[in-house]
Amino acid sequence: MRPDPELARHAARELVAGAVAIPSVSGEEGAAAAFLTGWMAGHGFAAHIDQAGNAVGERGSGPLTVVLLGHIDTVPGDIPVRVEDGVLHGRGSVDAKGSFCAFVAAVAALPPAALAGARFVCVGATEEEAPSSRGARHAARAYQPDFVLIGEPSGWEGLTLGYKGRLVARVRVQKDNFHTAGDGTSAADDLAEGWWRVREWAARTSGDGVFDAVQATLGGLASHNDGLTQVAEGTFSLRLPPRLSPRAAEDALLAALEGLPAHVTFSGHESAVRHPRDNALTRALRVAIRAQGGTPVFKVKTGTSDMNVVAELWPVPTLAYGPGDSALDHTPQERLDLGEYDRAVAVLQAALTRLAAGTARAGEASPATS
Template sequence: MTARPGSGPRPAHHDLLIGAVAIPSLSGEEAAVAEFLRGWMATHGFAAHLDGVGNAVGVRGDGPLTVVLLGHMDTVPGEIAVRVDNQGVLHGRGSVDAKGSLCTFAAAVAALPPEALAAARFVVIGATEEEAPSSRGARHALTGYAPDAVFIGEPSGWDALTLGYKGRLVARVRVEKDNFHTAGEGTSAADDLTEGWFRVRAWAAGVGEGEGVFARVQATLQDLGASADGLTQRAWATIGLRLPPGLSPEEAGEALCAAFADLDAEVTLLGHERAVRHPRDNALTRALRVAIRAAGGTPTFKVKTGTSDMNVVAPHWPVPTAAYGPGDSALDHTPEERLSLAEYDRAVAVLTDALTRLAQTLTPAALP
């Protein structure tokens, strides 16, 4: 591993991040990194444990309010050699999505002053299976906490915060019909499936037409195939929909099924989440904005076309919520995933400041 610029020992929060990124943790295989995170938190002032689904949980503070900081430990596949280059940039799978954000949470809470810890209880959760349809770690966390404010660990950039994510729906479509000679009249199974897909695309194009991408439906084919054995033709596809606020997965599912209704297709609706968009102005966003400005930045608000654990927890935790974390989300899931340690440092400083301010201002009167 190439040494970072400068001399002297690495800060403890750098060891935390580099160590976490160096441990492979595909969805469902997070045990090793969970134990590493638990151990780091236990030696930095947290009451730390692994819960029933393998989440790494650390708690500091004993105030009357509860702030949950929910990040995820798992990554998508794709091995990237872990190294810190001569510019102080950490390369490795998960550096941006989203161990950088999770480690920012742990490092910031570890650095909180006594007055913040007296005002609130801070719960850092390294969740399992966020990159899988199950969102197992976040769903389990819903059963154990009733927070007054929530941070979601996803890359926003150190000087920005994310307020919303689109929803999603996944459907599997299958068409079967008797084989026939291609010189005759009629349509093949693949023809029928393709016709249904064109209808889905046309419907999607009409939702939010003329508005920004966050208000529109994005439709993609995730899988497509066809076969024949001389007796039966088969065609199949997996369709993914990204849904805007105001369009529920149930409504999108009805539209998708209607597109295939006269094509004798079998449509199976799979994983789904509702879109979410939180308000711009509340105690949490004010604390983050002030902290970003104090660090020399100009705070910006973002909404994203993907999904996150914010979609999972929002219906159950109707409290001030934002996603925050260092890094460029355009690098998520790519071979170029990397995170500047300098940006990570700034995010830790900003979040420590924001949590300290939030603990002093977040009262029952400030909540919705």
């Protein structure tokens, strides 16, 4: 007997509201993972918490493996959790518990034929909002999927094909103290000069459009002087287009700082990624979005996500999908329209059913176009 759609919708909404109500700042996801695995275990999944703290649930036994990788950690910020006029307010509602819960709710509602055609692995990853990306790195080694969905807000009609890369440089200038009436530059002067050189390099290197541009942002400025030594420190954050690797950006940044007494340490080496727009996965999602009355929209984003982390080890059809407006990420106004969440669940259920049935795979052997 088919499950009652209204009961399934109510359960899906309870899932996302319950997940958002549990604080889970990066590194503190244990309670949220326990809640999610408990819900999955009660809805037909084989569920467990893995060595990275990820909430993992599996359904199906078919020859295809579909990994649905979302993240369950959030940035800090206490937003009172409530539902008002069909809108769920709370930290993580958009970024990105809403997306992961949509994955889980859709897989929970799949018909037996879909479960016979594919194995669906939902991974609620830890520490996506931290530089470690611990959960995604563990999952990338644990599975060999045929298709990958990344849980990030795209809007229910949006399909995100790629994200920019990232490089973070921490720059430190240390100099002997001197009298400001004398000749010379301060540590802060040299740090500022270095920043302007990096900005000029970024402007020269940029291509057409923001996705093809090098975006440079200055943050984390600090300086101190103990009477003997001056120290100035700053963080230079670079968002990188696909044509520029983190290693090439490192070399360029060091060249820009040449001649300055600067010590540089790098982190966040993430390469940009952009997947093809025509394959079995994108076709299944496009058909499902149209069936719900929507118009599919392809997107690329200037941030980073776990897509960057897993792309090299998972060279398979991949896109990011999830309900919500990404402009609300990390803001005090973070909220999710539950009607949009319902539509995203319906889209995912239809697309995954189509993918498992193989009807979306016709012509997959032909070259995909970007």
